[in-house]
Amino acid sequence: MRTIKRAIHFDFHTMPGIYDIGQGFDAEKIAQQLSDAQVDYVNFFAACNLGFCYFPTKTGAAYPGLKSDLLGDIVRECHKRSIGVTAYLSVGLMHEQARKHPEWANMNKDGQVIYGDRTVNFFRNMCYNAPGFRAFLADLVREICAYDIDGLFCDNMVYRPCYCNACTEDMLARGIDISDDAAVLAFNREVLMRTAQDIKAIVGPGRYLYMNGMPYHLFRDIDTHIEIECLPSGGWGYDFFWPHAAYARNIQDTVLYMTGRFQASWGDFGGYKTKASIENDLYDGLCNGLLPSVGDHIHPAAGLVGGIYKDIGEIYARFRRYEPYTLGARAVTDVGVITNSPGYLGNDFLGLGRMLGELKLCFDIVHQDMDIDRFSLVILPDNMIVNEPLRAKLRAYLDRGGKILSAGFGGLAVQNSGDARIHLAAGETMPGVNGDMAATDPKTLSFAFALPEYDAVLSGADLSNSSYYYFTRLPEGSVEMPWAMYKQGILMTANRPEDVRARYVKAYFNVHWDGMHGYYYTPPEKETGHTAALRCGNVAHICFPIFEAYYDKAMREHKLLVKQLIDELHPEPLLKPLEGIPSTARVTLTGREGITLLHVKVSYPEPRGRFDIVEEHNIQKVGARVAVRGRYNRVCLLPDEKPVEWQYENGYTIITLPEIVGYDMFLLE
């Protein structure tokens, strides 16, 4: 397969009524513009969200009035210039087909095939189980694959419950209770998996295939790579990318960061968020060892916006100069965060990614089935309940000297006997029960710490909604006061006073309504003897879901509490920020045989109105220092290999950084 180095993703969703469609479309000119912009790979539309095809089709619906073969022309012209082309096919949205064949459309629980906001995309979706649609889709994929394409990008793959006749008949025949929403959704997930397998069989080996929207881990054998779709200023938020990058790169070897050029979001013809903003995103990609891709939407009659491709050309020219070092390099990490998510990560991981990034910890996120031996510290975040295979893995990991930090319900295992249980009151739901626990009624479960190293009494769920904590040892720069948890987890009590790192403080009241007053003001009352954070030898636990709380409120003390525990468990991390490196900077390592790359990124967005904006780059003054574990013989600034001041001290190579505008990469060897 053609390697991907610098990509562009084109949208081309065209409403009926563009009378001059394709008029300004000159494949030769577009391919040359892409080549001049150093682009070597494009996702290019075969069929759009409206269900229109942009090539002469016998199966699908050609765009009305379109005379030329946009797909064929672009494949030919791009290949002439050594640019790979993956065909874009919107699988989940095909309004033209769903309109003409309502029996191919997803039907909601109320029996509707049109629902929700009709001025956006997803008011009418396809049913992948409808026999007619299944055959149609296979024929369409065959037609597209008859072109000399390098791959297929399937978009809008979403599983959602479907109550159409075909689905209902099939579910009833299989004994599925159609009043059980989870069972209906699970059936749909199976249907989508089958659809994806149908498509994969047609696409065949030797071509790229990516199912956009499907969970990365669940679809690891179908996808050939991952394109992390994330317009950080356009709806995803700036905290989405980092944890998903840390997870995706452990699932596939080739992972792209697909950001977009838009000011608002997809489909924004009149918005361009500035060159610095695109650079900011793609620098995040470099920090994580990922490849760059920029999303665009071609005007249906006018072709590319030249100025944007001039900017992209300058960005990609710089990236190209990094490639002798970056190609084949992977993230270098010593902290492993475990998840049971099939792909997409929740707010706990978004908060965790932000917090660990601010702390400059080198972390990967791995599925609970993956290996954890290479990590010197493992984190079980807020909701990471431990099943038996994971418990055995953690047991062996601890026996080899590994360290574990857990929080909230992380580190607990379901247990139906024993003293340490969480008893849930009737009607109460247990937060954070997910993954393979989802099918079990959480009210019937009781929990215990998964490993005996947690030397504490677990007395149940924390039923407060307003509890606080005191640090045992106040972090530098903090003040002595009870700190709000903002989210509650469990009540625990350390067996040894010397293990306590933070003390639990109850509030006078819960936030509640008593018939006369809404109890909004709930000050801290007193300590109860419970422990908010503890460290017992090689394990540490924080009683509340601190990472999700950090995503919600971003309180510095939550980060300082995590840092205290990590400093104890993991005193010699791969990286140590020394003076002059602010919390807003990101510092990471990637590497391959013989070389290590240090990435320092200092740009970050400012909230402006409803948007987070990067208009120009931040500048970090000369003289900031960072320590990288190990002894190196040479440190220089890339891509020109300009020497940088450094010294070796106590097991670390200490690098004095030059002035950094936005981002820089350093070579250590």
Ligand SMILES: [Zn+2]
């Ligand atoms: Zn259906």
